[in-house]
Amino acid sequence: xxxxQRLTLRRRLIAFLVAGIGTAAATAISFxxxxxxxxxxxxxxxxxxxxxxxxxxxxxxxxxxxxxxxPPTGTRPLTPKKLLMVEFDLDNRSASASNAFLRLFAxxxxxxxxxxxxxxxxxxxxxxxxxxxxxxxxxxxxxxWPSAVPVPQHLRLKVASQIYKHRDNLxxxxxxxxxxxxxxxxxxxxxxxxxxxx
Amino acid sequence: MNNVLKAIVAVxxxxxxxxGLQRTTPSYGEITSPxxxxxxxxxxxxxxxxxxxxxxxxxxxxxxxxxxxRTQTFTSSGVWALVEGAAEARSESLxxxxxxxxGRDGVRYALSQRFSTVPGFLPSQRLEPGxxxxxxxxxxxxEDQVSxxxxxxxxxxxxxxEEEVRIELTGVGPDDIxxxxxxxxxxxxxxxxxxxE
Amino acid sequence: xxxAAAPTGGERRRYWFxxxxxxxxxxxxxxxxxxxxxxxxxxxxxxxxxxxxxGATQRYAGAQWQLTSLTRLPEGPTGAIPIVAxxxxxxxxxxxxxxxxxxxxxDDRGRRWQPAFLPSRVVRQARREAADKPRxxxxxxxxxxxxxxxxxxxxxxxxxxxxxxxxxxxGARPEYLVFR
Numbered sequence: 001x002x003x004x005q006r007l008t009l010r011r012r013l014i015a016f017l018v019a020g021i022g023t024a025a026a027t028a029i030s031f032x033x034x035x036x037x038x039x040x041x042x043x044x045x046x047x048x049x050x051x052x053x054x055x056x057x058x059x060x061x062x063x064x065x066x067x068x069x070x071p072p073t074g075t076r077p078l079t080p081k082k083l084l085m086v087e088f089d090l091d092n093r094s095a096s097a098s099n100a101f102l103r104l105f106a107x108x109x110x111x112x113x114x115x116x117x118x119x120x121x122x123x124x125x126x127x128x129x130x131x132x133x134x135x136x137x138x139x140x141x142x143x144x145w146p147s148a149v150p151v152p153q154h155l156r157l158k159v160a161s162q163i164y165k166h167r168d169n170l171x172x173x174x175x176x177x178x179x180x181x182x183x184x185x186x187x188x189x190x191x192x193x194x195x196x197x198x
Numbered sequence: 199m200n201n202v203l204k205a206i207v208a209v210x211x212x213x214x215x216x217x218g219l220q221r222t223t224p225s226y227g228e229i230t231s232p233x234x235x236x237x238x239x240x241x242x243x244x245x246x247x248x249x250x251x252x253x254x255x256x257x258x259x260x261x262x263x264x265x266x267x268r269t270q271t272f273t274s275s276g277v278w279a280l281v282e283g284a285a286e287a288r289s290e291s292l293x294x295x296x297x298x299x300x301g302r303d304g305v306r307y308a309l310s311q312r313f314s315t316v317p318g319f320l321p322s323q324r325l326e327p328g329x330x331x332x333x334x335x336x337x338x339x340x341e342d343q344v345s346x347x348x349x350x351x352x353x354x355x356x357x358x359x360e361e362e363v364r365i366e367l368t369g370v371g372p373d374d375i376x377x378x379x380x381x382x383x384x385x386x387x388x389x390x391x392x393x394x395e
Numbered sequence: 396x397x398x399a400a401a402p403t404g405g406e407r408r409r410y411w412f413x414x415x416x417x418x419x420x421x422x423x424x425x426x427x428x429x430x431x432x433x434x435x436x437x438x439x440x441x442x443x444x445x446x447x448x449x450g451a452t453q454r455y456a457g458a459q460w461q462l463t464s465l466t467r468l469p470e471g472p473t474g475a476i477p478i479v480a481x482x483x484x485x486x487x488x489x490x491x492x493x494x495x496x497x498x499x500x501x502d503d504r505g506r507r508w509q510p511a512f513l514p515s516r517v518v519r520q521a522r523r524e525a526a527d528k529p530r531x532x533x534x535x536x537x538x539x540x541x542x543x544x545x546x547x548x549x550x551x552x553x554x555x556x557x558x559x560x561x562x563x564x565x566g567a568r569p570e571y572l573v574f575r
Contacts, residue, residue, distance in 0.1 A: 095304060095305050095306060096298070096305070096306040096307075096308065097298075097306065097307055097308035121312070123272075123273060123274075124272065124312055126312075126314075129310075129311035129312060130308065130311060132276075132307045132308070132310075132338050132339070133305045133306075133307065134305065134340055135274070135275045135276050135338060135340060136275065137275065166225065167225055167226070171226045172225055172226040173225070173226040173227055173230075174225070174226075174227045288506075289505065289506050289507065290506070290507045290509075291507065291508055291509035324509075324511075326475075326508055326550050326551065326552070327506040327507070327508065327552075328506065328551065328552035328554055328555060329473070329474065329475050329550065329551070329552045331473070386472070387472055387473050
């Protein structure tokens with residue numbers, strides 16, 4: 001190789017190494033951060049019943065839980081059912097009406113074969129259709145509990161959160177996106193009024 | 199020296215231009231936002247696919263619906279706004295599925311779905327070309343959003359570049375709030391009657 | 396650093412020639428890649444009407460179609476005129492009739508009325524047999540030699556003139572029937 005060729009080769013080698021150091025540093029830092037976060041998980045704060053929780057899109061205050069056989073509509077269902085009902089206040093903090101509260105809170109740890117809850121508007125005693133912004137309402141979520149599983153005495157609810165992105169990563173369109181759970185609420189489940197047990 | 203200066207100036211100028219372009223690019227939401235056709239309360243507004251006019255806005259704290267054998271009273275933490283109007287399709291049968299009350303501070307309140315049966319409810323009316331039909335819309339809004347509101351009516355809420363009629367609700371204010379409204383079915387040309395108490 | 400040599404005459408000519416050729420090659424590449432989509436779009440959008448006069452039958456989508464009656468009912472309280480269209484198809488080749496069917500009433504101004512989902516009370520009282528006939532749709536049980544009787548009700552204003560009934564079976568596009 002001539003002197004000139006060796007010079008350009010050395011320059012290319014130096015450039016290659018410099019770029020490689022940057023990439024290696026990025027990989028190492030990312031790996032270290034993942035390991036650190038796995039070793040020190042963020043603690044989800046415990047919130048007392050009745051305290052308002054800001055989840056981004058909704059402000060929710062969970063009040064009480066009870067077991068019953070009559071849903072909040074007041075009419076007894078045709079087949080006897082066990083219903084776990086949770087009463088809460090919900091306030092829509094976004095700029096448009098929404099009915100996206102289906103997965104706002106979930107029972108933790110999850111119960112097998114539990115269908116999604118039905119949400120009732122306390123004011124109407126009927127199935128909730130959607131909440132308007134800045135108009136808080138008292139609502140009731142009712143889970144139809146499977147008959148084989150005993151109803152718990154203490155209920156642990158994990159409350160999820162959402163953030164608003166003005167431009168998302170795919171279309172650049174505005175939207176609400178799920179984030180980590182923001183609170184855990186523990187409630188005592190009041191037995192069925194009339195004392196007929198489970 | 200001159201060359202280096204020219205290079206620096208060129209880079210700085212391109213950076214400035216690119217920064218300006220980045221700041222002024224409209225977002226996806228703005229690019230696909232509905233095309234507005236504006237109008238006023240009481241006027242007949244003609245969009246490309248449909249014609250709509252809002253006749254009267256009733257405000258009340260409670261609404262009582264009377265249907266066969268059942269009387270229900272609906273309360274609200276705000277105010278009920280029942281809007282009476284008439285709509286007609288222009289060239290093809292269609293349904294107007296989306297109606298929103300745009301409040302003074304930019305918050306949108308969608309149609310209330312709490313009434314189980316509303317005669318003449320806008321989303322359930324099939325509008326035929328050449329046949330104007332009376333339509334009714336119901337909204338729940340906080341009391342401070344009653345004045346300076348705008349009605350946004352479109353075929354769907356999510357289709358990009360959908361035609362949307364914006365009706366400025368001038369002359370509607372908190373003085374018009376009645377204590378109660380009674381909504382009942384009627385057999386005449388207008389399928390409902392609204393009485394305030 | 397060595398400066399780049401000034402381009403020679405031949406190089407410059409080749410450069411401009413390539414640039415000019417790009418103006419032809421680029422559209423050609425787009426057309427070749429989307430030829431299938433283009434021909435499909437053209438097939439779906441071009442519509443050839445088959446006009447059928449009253450009383451005549453027309454072969455379409457593997458069946459012989461005929462408009463049996465077009466009844467104008469009296470005007471309702473809001474100025475709406477119900478129109479009941481009854482038509483039938485004698486099946487010859489059942490496969491084409493398995494795709495969805497669209498029926499539309501068109502007037503001479505180009506306005507289009509979709510049929511009602513269910514016949515109204517007025518139609519039920521005035522034309523009982525028509526209210527019982529099914530809507531035009533996909534007929535998975537079509538058999539050769541059978542006659543399928545269908546009906547559709549429309550609500551039109553008094554100002555609608557020159558009404559024609561347009562029947563489109565999805566599998567038989569781009570052709571569609573126009574009953575006068």
